[in-house]
Amino acid sequence: MKILQALPALYSGGVERGTVEFAAELVKRGHESFVVSNGGPMAEQVRGQGSTHIHMPIHRKTPASFGQILPMRKLLQELKPDIVHVRSRMPAWIINLALKTLPADQQPGIVSTFHGMYSVNPYSAIMAKADHVIAVSNCVRDYVLKNFILPEDKLTVIQRGVDIDAFRHRVINDQWLDILLSRFPQLAGKKIIMMPGRISRWKGQLDYLEVMARIVCQRPDCHGIIVGGAEPGKERFLQELERERSRLGLTDTVTFLGQRNDMTNLYLFADVVCHMSTKPEPFGRTVTEALASGAPVVAYNRGGAAETLQACFKDGLVAPDDSGAFASTVLALLDKPRPVIELPDRFLLKAQTEATLAIYERVLARKGARPA
The missing domain is CATH 3.40.50.2000 (Glycogen Phosphorylase B;)
Structure with a gap:
């Protein structure tokens, strides 16, 4: 055709x-x-x-x-x-x-x-x-x-x-890791809590910063990374996020990585991946990619992202908009071995x-x- x-x-x-x-x-x-x-x-x-x-x-x-x-x-x-x-x-x-x-x-x-x-x-x-x-x-x-x-x-x-072969049965490239840590040395030796997604208010980055403030109080060995760029018209929101990071005292514990083309490695690098859209998301591609990589995902129990977690990783589901429960779920997953996650064929x-x-x-x- x-x-x-x-x-x-x-x-x-x-x-x-x-x-x-x-x-x-x-x-x-x-x-x-x-x-x-x-x-x-x-x-x-x-x-x-x-x-x-x-x-x-x-x-x-x-x-x-x-x-x-x-x-x-x-x-x-x-x-x-x-x-x-x-x-x-x-x-x-x-x-x-x-x-x-x-x-x-x-x-x-x-x-x-x-x-x-x-x-x-x-x-x-x-x-x-x-x-x-x-x-x-x-x-x-x-x-x-x-x-x-x-x-x-x-x-x-x-x-x-998702192209599952691009994500599963992989290991982090040592050269990639050396380059990443040379640019962001603050990530070395930390438990990485990743928030992927373009910079947009409804994607939930403000909620993520609130969750990170709760997490680092209990686990100072954690570091948050926000991965995604600000498209034209969203630059002001990025500045708002940077101000909120400073207000919460997270300047040294949350890093903005910007737009990246190395997500397959970043999913492997992350200890937990967060999905925090403030309204039901139609699908939630980052959820599926992270799970395909074997990374545990925590997400609000609504929309298409929840459909994916309900199918293969129910431990990551959290009541919508409950940042306290979200932080507790992330902390609980950090204390467990990386889970074995199998995606159903339809994903x-x-x-x-x-x-x-x-x-x-x-x-x-x-x-x-x-x-x-």
Whole structure:
């Protein structure tokens, strides 16, 4: 098949990383893979793995983005994809409007993924107008069926998969560790409590600092690391976090590592990984990656992250927003040997890829089309 994935940009985040990994899997399986976005650091990775990246400014949530309807129409006419997989609302609108001007026999199958619990309004409803819709967790599925007009048989839950071979049965690279500790010597010999995720208020970094303040009072051998960058527009929140770190007296015990491309090693380096989103997260990719690495994860018992922990590591579940219980759970895990964690198959990239390809085939069969 010829597959075109559409998303706003390729900077950082679970949607972007999932798109890049899925594109690589398509290439491995002999499909033609294209990604259209406004670009970003991960676009080079897309190209390096054998897919074609097409730069188009489809990221802005403003009427100006509708100026991309005609360029998108031209792209679809030239590429003639079998499936267009939309992963965000503005690209979905642009593609939907571009397709209205194409004859029915020239229109590809449209698959959308609800990567989040989008606000309930006509702008978000475009994601439910695809030929088939994917939800990344059961909580997202329930949300979509409750709030959008969509036949239940057109919606499938496919959990976001991880490339398990990239995370399990690995050991920390000594050279990597030497470089890390030379830059951050304060981490040497410490129990590492890691908080991965982009810098954003709803990701819960403020709660994490409160938890770290509780932990270091009892375990001064612990050190916290916040791993993730501040995207454009989030710089003020990063400054707020730095002020709060200082107010709590954590300047010497919590380190901001910024955006990193060595997460596989960092999961192995961490003694405990924290997930503290302040609202139900649709999936929680860092949870799955950490568990695949064998790292114990502590998370609030809500949303997609909780679904993952309920499946393979219930010891890490904490009542939502209870920072005291969260700190106690982290401390308890530090006193135990690193657990043996087995991820169910549905959380693996192989299963996600095969389930998604099956959806593509069903969409094409319903349209009476066959891959070019």
